[in-house]
Amino acid sequence: MKVLVINAGSSSLKYQLLDPDTKEVLAKGLCERIGIDGHIKHTPTGKDVYDADRYMPDHEAAIKLVMEVLTHNYYGVIKDMSEIDAVGHRVVHGGEEFTHSVIIDRAVMKGIRDCIPLAPLHNPANITGIEACQDVMPNTPMVAVFDTAFHQTMPPKAYIYAVPYRWYTENKVRRYGFHGTSHQYVSQRAAEMLGRPIEELRIATCHLGNGASTCSVKFGKSIDTSMGFTPQDGLPMGTRAGAIDAAITEYIVDQRGYSGKRVESALNKESGMLGISGVSSDFRDLEAAAAEGNERAQLAIDVFCYKVTKRIGSCAAAMGGLDAVVFTAGVGENSATLRAKIMEGLEFLGLKMDPEKNNVRGKEAIISTDDSPNKILLIPTNEELVIALDTARLVREQEAAVKED
Numbered sequence: 001m002k003v004l005v006i007n008a009g010s011s012s013l014k015y016q017l018l019d020p021d022t023k024e025v026l027a028k029g030l031c032e033r034i035g036i037d038g039h040i041k042h043t044p045t046g047k048d049v050y051d052a053d054r055y056m057p058d059h060e061a062a063i064k065l066v067m068e069v070l071t072h073n074y075y076g077v078i079k080d081m082s083e084i085d086a087v088g089h090r091v092v093h094g095g096e097e098f099t100h101s102v103i104i105d106r107a108v109m110k111g112i113r114d115c116i117p118l119a120p121l122h123n124p125a126n127i128t129g130i131e132a133c134q135d136v137m138p139n140t141p142m143v144a145v146f147d148t149a150f151h152q153t154m155p156p157k158a159y160i161y162a163v164p165y166r167w168y169t170e171n172k173v174r175r176y177g178f179h180g181t182s183h184q185y186v187s188q189r190a191a192e193m194l195g196r197p198i199e200e201l202r203i204a205t206c207h208l209g210n211g212a213s214t215c216s217v218k219f220g221k222s223i224d225t226s227m228g229f230t231p232q233d234g235l236p237m238g239t240r241a242g243a244i245d246a247a248i249t250e251y252i253v254d255q256r257g258y259s260g261k262r263v264e265s266a267l268n269k270e271s272g273m274l275g276i277s278g279v280s281s282d283f284r285d286l287e288a289a290a291a292e293g294n295e296r297a298q299l300a301i302d303v304f305c306y307k308v309t310k311r312i313g314s315c316a317a318a319m320g321g322l323d324a325v326v327f328t329a330g331v332g333e334n335s336a337t338l339r340a341k342i343m344e345g346l347e348f349l350g351l352k353m354d355p356e357k358n359n360v361r362g363k364e365a366i367i368s369t370d371d372s373p374n375k376i377l378l379i380p381t382n383e384e385l386v387i388a389l390d391t392a393r394l395v396r397e398q399e400a401a402v403k404e405d
């Protein structure tokens with residue numbers, strides 16, 4: 001089976017063609033600057049990369065270009081688009097309606113549209129990506145996989161904010177959580193790597209990239225997570241503030257004469273690691289600047305690590321203990337220094353980092369000492385694979401149901 005995975009942003013479109021049964025990636029790529037001018041980088045497995053400026057006025061043009069390169073006689077990996085059995089779309093917000101991945105039909109499109117107020121930047125882009133694919137491949141089944149769905153198992157005590165209850169019932173204000181496919185994938189892999197059933201494990205998953213969140217995965221289910229109503233809640237991130245005292249917004253409006261929108265933009269784009277350091281939102285730049293003696297870069301790293309450490313502690317409290325901590329995403333997969341700093345002081349939870357084993361990048365590894373009562377793991381995330389697996393499962397179930405009829 002061949003599944004095309006699409007992750008559409010407002011001006012970009014990431015894609016991957018893979019076989020969910022063998023987990024083999026046939027090709028992946030990125031279309032950027034859609035609607036501006038256009039650039040594509042197409043990486044077919046085992047062949048030369050195609051990297052070119054190509055005009056893409058809209059997402060449909062981008063999808064058509066993806067088709068062109070996938071079937072190209074030199075850069076291509078398939079002869080014909082009919083070889084693609086299904087398309088899996090990443091959708092950021094599924095609200096309370098979508099607790100699982102679903103086959104896309106009219107009702108599902110309406111449901112995704114209804115969630116636009118909850119994710120005004122992301123869901124419209126995702127819808128554009130789905131519609132562009134439907135236009136180009138009208139007979140290919142499509143599946144929506146939601147960033148929020150994995151967290152729909154959280155109990156009310158974890159997702160209700162202590163604000164007027166009608167904000168929840170009338171305005172849908174609650175914790176939703178994001179990075180769900182990533183937390184789901186790495187917790188499942190952790191159970192496989194530890195050779196234990198996920199139903200008996202309490203795992204704190206730390207997705208630490210440009211966006212960052214932790215999740216308490218108890219017996220295979222998300223019971224709490226650090227991101228909230230939006231991906232702004234929880235940990236400080238590359239340019240996002242994370243959780244702050246809500247009164248700061250009004251105070252800055254008064255003190256600096258900003259509009260509410262301006263404050264929100266600053267909390268989203270000028271805060272986090274960039275805001276503290278004044279250097280960069282990228283942890284590589286921060287580590288380099290800190291090594292040269294830049295105190296604010298060091299402070300940004302210290303704040304980030306301290307908050308992640310505290311979150312791991314709160315995961316343990318939420319789950320009544322923990323058996324494993326998992327690091328994933330850009331920082332979690334690549335920075336041994338940050339992982340070590342985060343784990344400092346967590347020995348009391350039976351988590352002993354092995355400095356030698358921690359000296360690893362971008363590949364699966366158990367990085368705690370052999371005698372550590374609980375385990376620390378590094379697991380590169382693979383959201384595309386989760387999307388492809390869910391897509392294949394749902395399409396096969398539907399085909400089987402049609403046959404039974």
Ligand code: AMP
Pocket residue numbers: 208209210211238281282283284287329330331334335
């Ligand atoms: P992601 O959002 O998962 O793609 O992660 C992107 C972030 O990972 C970048 O902003 C970098 O800060 C971080 N990153 C990637 N490689 C490294 C590295 N070798 N050391 C530290 N941070 C890294």
